[in-house]
Amino acid sequence: MELLSPLRLLARRRVVLLLGAMAAVAMGIAAGGYLPVGPLASPERRSAIATAEIQIDTRRPLAADLRAIGATIADQSVMLSERLAADDTRALIARRAGVPVRDLVVLSSRTAIEGRSTPVARAAVDAASSVQSRFRLTLSSMSDAPIILVAAAAPDRRTAARLASAAADALELVIDAPETVKKRLMVKPLADPQTAAVVTGGPKPLLAVLAALFGFVGWCWCAVVAGGVARLWRSVTADPPASRA
Amino acid sequence: MIVIRSSLRWPVAIALCTVVAAVCAVWSVSTFSLAPPGIAPRQLDIGAATARVAVDRPKPLIGDADATEYDYETIAMRAVLIASLASSPPAVEFIARRAGLDPEDIVATTPVTSGVQTVFTEPDSERRAEQIADAAKPYQLEIRAGQTLPTIDLYTQAPSAAAAQRLADAVVPGMRDYLKDAAGREGADPAKQVELVQLGPARGALSSGGTKLQIAGLTFIFVFAMTAVLALAVAHLRARRATAAGRGERHAPPLPAARDETIVGGRAGDWPRTTRVLPWLIALLMAIVFLVPFNDIMLDVALPIDLYFDRLFLPVLIGVWAIALAAGGVHAPRVQVSWLHVAIGVVVAVAGLSVVLAARDIQHGQTWELAIKKLALLASYVSLFVIVASSIRRSEVRAFMTFTLVLGCICALGIIIEYRFAFNVFYRVSDSLLPGIFHVGSVDSVGVDEIGRREPRGPAQAALEAVAMMAMVLPIVIARLIHATGDRAQRIRYAIVTAILMAGIVATFRKSAFLAPISVCLTIAYFRRRELLKLAPLGAVLIVLVQVLSPGALSGVLGQLDAGRLGVNTVSDRTADYDAVRPDVWTNLFIGRGYGSYEPTTYRILDMELLRQLVEVGVLGLLAYLAMGAAVVAVARRPIRSRDPYDAPVGLAAAAAAVCFLVVSTLFDVMSFPHVPYIFLWMAALLAVITTEPRPAPAPELVVVPRAVRKPEPELEPAWSS
Numbered sequence: 001m002e003l004l005s006p007l008r009l010l011a012r013r014r015v016v017l018l019l020g021a022m023a024a025v026a027m028g029i030a031a032g033g034y035l036p037v038g039p040l041a042s043p044e045r046r047s048a049i050a051t052a053e054i055q056i057d058t059r060r061p062l063a064a065d066l067r068a069i070g071a072t073i074a075d076q077s078v079m080l081s082e083r084l085a086a087d088d089t090r091a092l093i094a095r096r097a098g099v100p101v102r103d104l105v106v107l108s109s110r111t112a113i114e115g116r117s118t119p120v121a122r123a124a125v126d127a128a129s130s131v132q133s134r135f136r137l138t139l140s141s142m143s144d145a146p147i148i149l150v151a152a153a154a155p156d157r158r159t160a161a162r163l164a165s166a167a168a169d170a171l172e173l174v175i176d177a178p179e180t181v182k183k184r185l186m187v188k189p190l191a192d193p194q195t196a197a198v199v200t201g202g203p204k205p206l207l208a209v210l211a212a213l214f215g216f217v218g219w220c221w222c223a224v225v226a227g228g229v230a231r232l233w234r235s236v237t238a239d240p241p242a243s244r245a
Numbered sequence: 246m247i248v249i250r251s252s253l254r255w256p257v258a259i260a261l262c263t264v265v266a267a268v269c270a271v272w273s274v275s276t277f278s279l280a281p282p283g284i285a286p287r288q289l290d291i292g293a294a295t296a297r298v299a300v301d302r303p304k305p306l307i308g309d310a311d312a313t314e315y316d317y318e319t320i321a322m323r324a325v326l327i328a329s330l331a332s333s334p335p336a337v338e339f340i341a342r343r344a345g346l347d348p349e350d351i352v353a354t355t356p357v358t359s360g361v362q363t364v365f366t367e368p369d370s371e372r373r374a375e376q377i378a379d380a381a382k383p384y385q386l387e388i389r390a391g392q393t394l395p396t397i398d399l400y401t402q403a404p405s406a407a408a409a410q411r412l413a414d415a416v417v418p419g420m421r422d423y424l425k426d427a428a429g430r431e432g433a434d435p436a437k438q439v440e441l442v443q444l445g446p447a448r449g450a451l452s453s454g455g456t457k458l459q460i461a462g463l464t465f466i467f468v469f470a471m472t473a474v475l476a477l478a479v480a481h482l483r484a485r486r487a488t489a490a491g492r493g494e495r496h497a498p499p500l501p502a503a504r505d506e507t508i509v510g511g512r513a514g515d516w517p518r519t520t521r522v523l524p525w526l527i528a529l530l531m532a533i534v535f536l537v538p539f540n541d542i543m544l545d546v547a548l549p550i551d552l553y554f555d556r557l558f559l560p561v562l563i564g565v566w567a568i569a570l571a572a573g574g575v576h577a578p579r580v581q582v583s584w585l586h587v588a589i590g591v592v593v594a595v596a597g598l599s600v601v602l603a604a605r606d607i608q609h610g611q612t613w614e615l616a617i618k619k620l621a622l623l624a625s626y627v628s629l630f631v632i633v634a635s636s637i638r639r640s641e642v643r644a645f646m647t648f649t650l651v652l653g654c655i656c657a658l659g660i661i662i663e664y665r666f667a668f669n670v671f672y673r674v675s676d677s678l679l680p681g682i683f684h685v686g687s688v689d690s691v692g693v694d695e696i697g698r699r700e701p702r703g704p705a706q707a708a709l710e711a712v713a714m715m716a717m718v719l720p721i722v723i724a725r726l727i728h729a730t731g732d733r734a735q736r737i738r739y740a741i742v743t744a745i746l747m748a749g750i751v752a753t754f755r756k757s758a759f760l761a762p763i764s765v766c767l768t769i770a771y772f773r774r775r776e777l778l779k780l781a782p783l784g785a786v787l788i789v790l791v792q793v794l795s796p797g798a799l800s801g802v803l804g805q806l807d808a809g810r811l812g813v814n815t816v817s818d819r820t821a822d823y824d825a826v827r828p829d830v831w832t833n834l835f836i837g838r839g840y841g842s843y844e845p846t847t848y849r850i851l852d853m854e855l856l857r858q859l860v861e862v863g864v865l866g867l868l869a870y871l872a873m874g875a876a877v878v879a880v881a882r883r884p885i886r887s888r889d890p891y892d893a894p895v896g897l898a899a900a901a902a903a904v905c906f907l908v909v910s911t912l913f914d915v916m917s918f919p920h921v922p923y924i925f926l927w928m929a930a931l932l933a934v935i936t937t938e939p940r941p942a943p944a945p946e947l948v949v950v951p952r953a954v955r956k957p958e959p960e961l962e963p964a965w966s967s
Contacts, residue, residue, distance in 0.1 A: 108444070127449045127452045185309070227572070
C-alpha cells in the first residue's frame with residue numbers, strides 16, 4: 001500500500017524513468033564487460049593449466065611390498081613439496097620449463113594460519129595472495145598419503161605441461177643432493193601431466209542483465225528519495241504561514 | 246517539524262556543516278602546518294609480507310628413507326624452539342642488523358600454536374601492557390612454528406611492502422647469525438646445528454589499499470551528521486524559545502496528531518489485516534530473527550563482504566522504508582523522535598566518534614576492516630529500531646507482541662526438541678528450504694563444551710544467545726498473565742506458554758538460564774509486586790511442567806550454581822578478564838580504542854559485553870550503553886504506571902527485556918550475537934510506538950435520534966464571516 005505513492009510519483013515522471021532506463025542499459029553494458037576499455041572492461045584472456053600427481057615412495061614400493069616401512073613418508077612428502085619453493089629448486093624448475101625464474105612463483109596450498117590467526121598474519125597472507133605472476137606452480141600434499149598434487153598455470157598448454165613435469169625433476173634433485181643420506185626416497189610421477197585451456201574474462205550477459213535491473217531499480221529509488229528530500233527542503237526553507245488575525 | 250523563518254539559514258547551515266566535515270576529513274588523512282602553511286599526507290600505508298622456513302638437520306630428513314617418527318617429532322620440537330628464540334631481543338638484534346633496521350623499531354612475537362585450549366594461551370595484564378606499548382612500533386614480525394611439521398611461518402608488517410619483504414627475508418640470515426654466535430659462545434660445533442631453508446622469497450604487497458579514502462569518508466559522514474544534528478537541535482531550541490516568548494508563557498510541545506483511523510480501515514487496516522508492505526516485511530524479519538540461524542547462513546558467492554542471510558533481507562526493508570518515507574502519503578512511516586531515539590543515537594554517535602578519533606591506530610593495528618564491519622552491524626541494529634518505531638501503528642503493537650510471543654514459543658519448542666532428540670530443527674529446515682546458493686553452517690547437537698555441558702542452541706550461534714532470546718520474550722507472557730482480563734482458559738494458555746519458554750531456557754544447560762529469567766521476574770516484581778505474588782502458586786506448577794518438558798535440565802542448571810562448582814573455566818575466565826583488561830582500559834579511558842577494533846585473537850576473548858564496551862568505547866561509551874537500557878526502563882515507567890490494559894503490558898515487557906539485556910551483557914558479548922540486540926531493539930521500538938503516538942480519541946457516542954424529531958442542522962457559516 002505504501003508503495004503505491006512512489007509508483008504514482010514515478011508514473012508522473014516519465015522523463016526520469018527514460019533517463020533511468022538509459023543509464024541502466026549503460027550500466028549493464030559496462031558491468032557485463034562489453035566495453036573494450038575502462039575499469040570494468042573484461043577482455044577475454046586465455047591461459048592454460050596442467051595437473052600432475054607424483055608419488056613419493058620407498059625403495060621397496062609401499063603399495064606392492066608389505067615389508068616397506070613408510071611411517072614418516074606422508075610428512076616427508078609434504079616437506080618435499082614445500083621444499084620446491086626454495087630458490088635453488090625454483091631456479092631448476094624455471095630452467096627445465098624454459099621460463100624466466102623471476103616470473104615463476106612456487107606456492108604451497110598449505111596457506112592456512114596455524115593456531116589463532118592474528119591481524120598481522122591475516123594481512124600478510126592476503127597481501128601475498130594478491131601478488132600476480134605469469135607462471136605459477138602450486139603444490140599440495142595429501143595429509144595421509146605420500147602423493148603430491150601439482151598444478152601449473154602458464155599462458156599456454158605446453159609451458160604449463162613443462163612446468164608440471166619439471167616439478168618431479170626438482171623433487172629428485174632435493175632428494176639426491178645430500179651425500180650423507182644412504183637410503184633415499186623415490187619420486188614416481190603417476191602419469192603425464194594433463195593440460196587444459198582456461199578462458200577467463202569476456203562478456204557476462206547474466207551479470208549485465210542483473211546490473212541493468214539493479215541499476216534501474218536503484219535509479220527509481222533515488223528519484224523517489226530525492227523527491228522526498230526536495231519536498232523536505234522546500235518545507236524547511238519556506239516561510240511559515242502568516243498567522244490569522 | 247522545525248521551521249526556520251529565513252529561507253537563507255538552512256542552506257548556510259548545511260554549507261557550514263559540509264565545510265567543517267570536509268576540513269575534518271582532510272585532517273584525518275593529512276597534517277596541517279602553519280609555518281610554512283601547507284598540507285602533507287599522513288603515513289597510513291601498511292605493507293605486509295609472508296615467508297616460510299623449513300627446519301632440518303645437517304643430514305636432511307627430507308629425503309631419507311631411514312627417517313623415523315621420533316626424528317620428525319624431535320626436529321618439529323626444535324622448530325618450535327627456534328621460532329620462540331627468534332622473537333627474543335638478542336635474535337631480533339641480529340635480524341634487525343640484516344634488515345638494516347633499528348631493533349627498537351621491531352616488535353617480534355611468537356604465538357603459541359600447539360593444540361591447547363585458548364584460555365591457557367591468553368596473556369595476563371602485564372603481558373598485555375607490553376603488547377600495547379609495542380603496538381605503535383612501525384615493524385611487526387610474527388613467527389609461528391608449525392603444529393606438526395618442522396616449518397616456521399613468518400608474517401611481517403612495515404610502512405611499505407618492500408620493507409615488509411625485506412624484514413621477512415632477513416629472518417633466516419639473522420637467525421643463522423644468531424645460532425652461529427650462540428654456538429661460538431657455548432663452545433658448540435657450528436656444523437652440528439639445525440639447517441634453516443627459506444622456502445622462496447617473501448611475498449607481500451600493500452595491505453592498506455583504499456583505507457585512506459575510507460577514513461576520510463567516515464570522518465566526513467560522522468562530522469557532517471553530528472554538526473547537522475547539532476544545528477537541528479539549536480534551531481529547535483531557538484524556535485521553542487521564540488514561540489514561548491511570543492506567547493508570553495511556556496507551552497508544552499504540541500502532541501503529534503494521531504493517525505487517522507478512519508483512513509486506515511478496510512484494506513489498509515492494522516496488521517495482520519492489512520495490505521501495507523512494511524508491517525509484513527517487519528514481521529518477516531522478526532520471523533527470521535527467531536526461527537532462522539541467519540548468522541550461520543551465507544550466500545555462497547565470492548564478494549568483498551560476507552553476505553549473511555539477514556544482510557540480504559535488511560537492505561530490502563530499509564529500501565522500502567526509505568522510499569515509503571520519501572514518497573509520503575497517508576501510509577508513509579512517521580519518524581517521531583523520542584528519548585529512546587536519543588539514547589540509541591548517543592550509543593551510535595559515541596561508537597562513530599571512537600572510530601574516527603582512533604582511525605590511524607586502528608589502521609596500524611590492521612583492524613580497520615573489522616571496526617567498519619562492526620559499525621555497519623550496529624547501524625543495521627539501529628535501523629531496525631528506527632524502521633519499526635516509525636512504521637508500526639500504536640494499534641498494531643499488541644498484535645506484534647503476540648506475534649513475538651508465538652515466535653519465542655516456537656523457538657523454545659525447537660530447543661526442547663534439540664535437547665531431547667539431538668536434532669536442530671532450525672538448521673535442518675533452513676538447509677532443506679534454502680536453495681543451493683546459500684551455505685548453511687553445521688551444528689553439533691550432541692557436542693559438549695569444555696566443562697562437559699551439552700549445547701542446544703536452536704537458531705542462535707551459542708546457547709547463551711538462545712537463553713537471552715527467550716528470556717527477553719518471557720516478560721511479554723508474564724505481563725499478560727498479570728493483566729489478563731479474560732477467562733481461565735486464557736490464563737491457562739499463558740501459563741503453558743510460560744512453561745514452554747522456561748523449559749526452552751533451561752534446556753540450554755547454562756547458568757544464565759537461571760540468572761536471565763530472575764532478572765526479568767525482579768523487574769516485573771519492582772513494578773507489580775502484589776500481582777506477581779498472586780502468581781506464586783503458578784511457580785510450583787511451572788517447575789513440574791518444565792521438568793516434564795525438559796527432564797533433568799532444571800536440576801542440571803541448578804547444580805552448576807552450587808558454590809563448589811563455580812570454579813570452572815567458564816567462571817574463572819570471566820573473572821580473570823576484569824584484571825586482564827586494565828591496560829586496555831587505562832590506555833584509552835575516556836573514548837576507548839575504537840568501536841569494533843578489539844581483536845580477541847590478539848589478546849583474549851572477553852566474555853562480557855560491558856568490558857568490551859569499556860575497552861572499545863571507553864567510559865563514555867559504557868555509560869551510553871548503560872543509559873540505552875536505562876532509557877527503556879525510564880520511558881516504560883509512564884505506561885506501566887498508567888495501568889492501561891493496552892499500554893502497561895507493553896511497557897512492562899519492554900522494561901523487563903531491557904533489564905534482561907543489561908544482565909546478559911555482563912555474561913557474554915551480546916552485540917556480537919545479532920539475535921539479542923535485534924530483539925532488544927525490537928521491544929524498545931514497540932515501546933517507542935506506544936509512547937510517541939498518542940492514543941486515538943475515543944469515538945463519539947452515537948445518539949440515536951428518532952427520525953421524526955431530528956432537527957435540521959444549521960447551515961455552516963464560513964470561518965472568516967463576521
